[in-house]
Amino acid sequence: MDRKVTTIQDVARAAGVSTATVSRTLAKPSVVAKTTREAVLTAVAETGYRVNATASNLRRQRTGSVIVLLPNIANPFFAQILAGLASVLTPAQYGMLIADTQSGPDPDERLTHYLTSGQADGLVLLDGTLSPEALEIPGRPPVVMACEWMGRDLPSVRVENGRGAAMAVGHLARLGHRAIGHVTGPQGNVLAETRLKGFRGAMEAIGLPLHEEWILEGDFTMDSGAAAARAWLTMEDRPTALFFASDEMAAGFMGLVQRAGIRVPQDLSIVGFDNIEIAQHLSPALTTIRQPRTHIGVRAAELLLSMIETGTRTGPSEVIEVEFIPGGSAGPPPPARS
Amino acid sequence: MDRKVTTIQDVARAAGVSTATVSRTLAKPSVVAKTTREAVLTAVAETGYRVNATASNLRRQRTGSVIVLLPNIANPFFAQILAGLASVLTPAQYGMLIADTQSGPDPDERLTHYLTSGQADGLVLLDGTLSPEALEIPGRPPVVMACEWMGRDLPSVRVENGRGAAMAVGHLARLGHRAIGHVTGPQGNVLAETRLKGFRGAMEAIGLPLHEEWILEGDFTMDSGAAAARAWLTMEDRPTALFFASDEMAAGFMGLVQRAGIRVPQDLSIVGFDNIEIAQHLSPALTTIRQPRTHIGVRAAELLLSMIETGTRTGPSEVIEVEFIPGGSAGPPPPARS
Numbered sequence: 001m002d003r004k005v006t007t008i009q010d011v012a013r014a015a016g017v018s019t020a021t022v023s024r025t026l027a028k029p030s031v032v033a034k035t036t037r038e039a040v041l042t043a044v045a046e047t048g049y050r051v052n053a054t055a056s057n058l059r060r061q062r063t064g065s066v067i068v069l070l071p072n073i074a075n076p077f078f079a080q081i082l083a084g085l086a087s088v089l090t091p092a093q094y095g096m097l098i099a100d101t102q103s104g105p106d107p108d109e110r111l112t113h114y115l116t117s118g119q120a121d122g123l124v125l126l127d128g129t130l131s132p133e134a135l136e137i138p139g140r141p142p143v144v145m146a147c148e149w150m151g152r153d154l155p156s157v158r159v160e161n162g163r164g165a166a167m168a169v170g171h172l173a174r175l176g177h178r179a180i181g182h183v184t185g186p187q188g189n190v191l192a193e194t195r196l197k198g199f200r201g202a203m204e205a206i207g208l209p210l211h212e213e214w215i216l217e218g219d220f221t222m223d224s225g226a227a228a229a230r231a232w233l234t235m236e237d238r239p240t241a242l243f244f245a246s247d248e249m250a251a252g253f254m255g256l257v258q259r260a261g262i263r264v265p266q267d268l269s270i271v272g273f274d275n276i277e278i279a280q281h282l283s284p285a286l287t288t289i290r291q292p293r294t295h296i297g298v299r300a301a302e303l304l305l306s307m308i309e310t311g312t313r314t315g316p317s318e319v320i321e322v323e324f325i326p327g328g329s330a331g332p333p334p335p336a337r338s
Numbered sequence: 339m340d341r342k343v344t345t346i347q348d349v350a351r352a353a354g355v356s357t358a359t360v361s362r363t364l365a366k367p368s369v370v371a372k373t374t375r376e377a378v379l380t381a382v383a384e385t386g387y388r389v390n391a392t393a394s395n396l397r398r399q400r401t402g403s404v405i406v407l408l409p410n411i412a413n414p415f416f417a418q419i420l421a422g423l424a425s426v427l428t429p430a431q432y433g434m435l436i437a438d439t440q441s442g443p444d445p446d447e448r449l450t451h452y453l454t455s456g457q458a459d460g461l462v463l464l465d466g467t468l469s470p471e472a473l474e475i476p477g478r479p480p481v482v483m484a485c486e487w488m489g490r491d492l493p494s495v496r497v498e499n500g501r502g503a504a505m506a507v508g509h510l511a512r513l514g515h516r517a518i519g520h521v522t523g524p525q526g527n528v529l530a531e532t533r534l535k536g537f538r539g540a541m542e543a544i545g546l547p548l549h550e551e552w553i554l555e556g557d558f559t560m561d562s563g564a565a566a567a568r569a570w571l572t573m574e575d576r577p578t579a580l581f582f583a584s585d586e587m588a589a590g591f592m593g594l595v596q597r598a599g600i601r602v603p604q605d606l607s608i609v610g611f612d613n614i615e616i617a618q619h620l621s622p623a624l625t626t627i628r629q630p631r632t633h634i635g636v637r638a639a640e641l642l643l644s645m646i647e648t649g650t651r652t653g654p655s656e657v658i659e660v661e662f663i664p665g666g667s668a669g670p671p672p673p674a675r676s
Contacts, residue, residue, distance in 0.1 A: 044454055045477025064457075065435070074421035074632075076414030076615075083412035086438050095457060097403070097435045100424050116382060119402075119433060139383020222619045251619055258621035259666075277414075278616055281560045281589055283596035294412075328597075 006047045015043035065095045067120040071127040073100045084297020101127045108134040115140040122304045128190035142307035146300040155315035157300045164289035164322040165198025168243040168271040177333050181214030181239035183228045195245045214239045218249045225252025240333040247272035247279050265331035284328030344385045353381035403433045405458035409465040411438045422635020439465045446472040453478040460642045466528040480645035484638040493653035495638045502627035502660040503536025506581040506609040511544050515671050519552030519577035521566045533583045552577045556587045563590025578671040585610035585617050603669035622666025
């Protein structure tokens with residue numbers, strides 16, 4: 001590397017100002033006079049000075065970035081978690097690099113790539129299908145999981161998924177429902193499996209019969225909720241209430257059965273999970289379980305920053321409480337047919 | 339900079355393998371034997387080698403990243419545009435760094451920061467409130483706007499917002515509505531202003547009376563749609579149809595009036611804009627105007643990559659067509675009260 005690295009002194013000299021003025025201009029351009037600003041920015045361009053960037057980061061062996069790995073950028077579920085992460089990372093001067101694990105053929109390979117590429121000082125994982133084995137890389141940066149993770153004791157921010165499922169079943173049982181079904185998330189997804197386990201456990205604890213044919217598989221999307229609705233409409237013996245592993249599925253289901261003339265909650269009670277924004281704006285408003293997603297992002301970012309600062313790859317795990325949100329989509333069961 | 343930069347040769351020597359094996363292991367870990375993989379990754383950690391990262395990017399004066407500036411990460415509207423951007427940037431080996439312009443006190447300052455920080459080879463702007471003046475920085479990287487931009491001829495991917503508004507008004511007029519109102523996006527937002535202008539132009543072209551009190555201001559969110567619904571419910575002289583500048587507002591409005599006993603479309607017709615996922619899952623499904631958001635992201639990324647490759651800061655602009663999506667939320671007006 002023979003190329004001389006441009007310093008802030010070079011910029012100041014070229015612009016004919018002090019280094020303090022260069023710093024101030026770059027930190028807050030609006031506070032300096034227009035002519036000064038233009039002189040400094042022209043000097044930055046001419047000298048090839050790179051502010052807070054690769055050159056200075058390389059010197060201190062830091063990238064100034066945190067990578068967040070998502071299963072699917074297009075899923076709006078993650079938007080609030082990302083906002084929570086950014087609300088901590090931005091003031092701490094970290095750029096947030098978001099990457100999609102499912103856009104290539106092998107999600108674990110994507111994880112390995114980002115763990116070894118040196119592009120980030122730390123990673124946040126939001127994909128519950130990655131293999132814990134992929135983290136077994138010596139010298140990797142710290143990692144926090146902002147979702148559950150099977151069988152490993154790694155730093156994470158978890159949500160009481162099982163307890164949320166039990167809240168939903170308990171509410172429906174107290175309303176008088178005995179025929180309660182469940183629409184799950186995708187098989188292999190740890191959130192889906194924890195909610196299903198919570199559903200089964202609560203049904204058993206309350207002493208309600210489990211009908212396996214009333215457990216329908218979805219994939220968290222509205223479309224899969226609509227597909228479950230088509231299946232429910234064709235059943236001869238229908239459950240009078242359904243607990244959904246996501247609000248998106250509950251919304252897709254409710255819209256389809258309403259368009260088919262079913263009244264919610266008079267004919268069918270529905271409870272979702274997540275408390276996404278649309279939940280309170282539907283008619284009826286969804287009864288659901290709130291996950292504080294912004295808070296999940298905030299805590300995951302704080303946990304990661306403390307690991308980056310102390311240079312450790314271990315850290316505490318945190319469990320975040322869920323909350324029952326009453327809506328209008330769950331009511332007493334319809335009178336039994338004679 | 340006295341520190342010696344670690345090379346791939348150093349890693350190969352430490353691991354006792356060839357440099358080709360080091361490259362292969364880092365590019366695709368699953369194709370090499372487990373013992374080889376562990377030896378290479380241990381050597382990477384011990385030597386401090388940074389793959390594809392700051393060191394190598396600095397040598398070729400590239401960051402390997404594209405920065406996307408959004409007004410609000412938590413708004414799910416952007417998720418599909420981001421997915422479209424990622425679908426082009428990921429195979430082209432660019433990391434996508436997403437940053438929020440509205441999280442700090444001065445959005446233009448955020449833009450200036452990213453234009454001068456040297457962290458990206460190019461930027462995509464999705465925030466229609468940034469000042470064109472903030473782009474007047476000598477030597478800045480190429481920028482593409484994936485929304486309209488007032489008064490400047492800069493490379494952009496635009497949507498026919500005005501034409502979409504005219505499609506909505508035309509459809510309602512053909513159904514027999516004469517009393518048509520509009521719920522706008524936030525003042526100062528270029529998309530909101532173009533749709534409002536399209537609404538006014540279409541009403542005038544068709545010869546329908548414009549009632550200024552039937553133009554309600556929203557901010558694109560579901561909550562602002564619900565607020566407009568509360569205003570509509572208190573009007574003595576109500577429009578029989580409303581065109582909304584976003585589906586989110588239309589959904590928030592429809593849910594609230596339905597919970598108040600209003601039937602859509604028998605009592606009130608509603609047309610949205612965007613064709614977000616929930617639109618087709620509501621009851622009734624929303625009649626709306628489709629913006630192909632994934633495609634907008636794809637074209638913006640392709641345009642930016644060609645500018646990065648050719649080293650230019652100018653480029654063509656592209657206008658993307660909108661499409662009318664019939665739903666169940668617009669029908670003939672109710673019989674006139676006598």
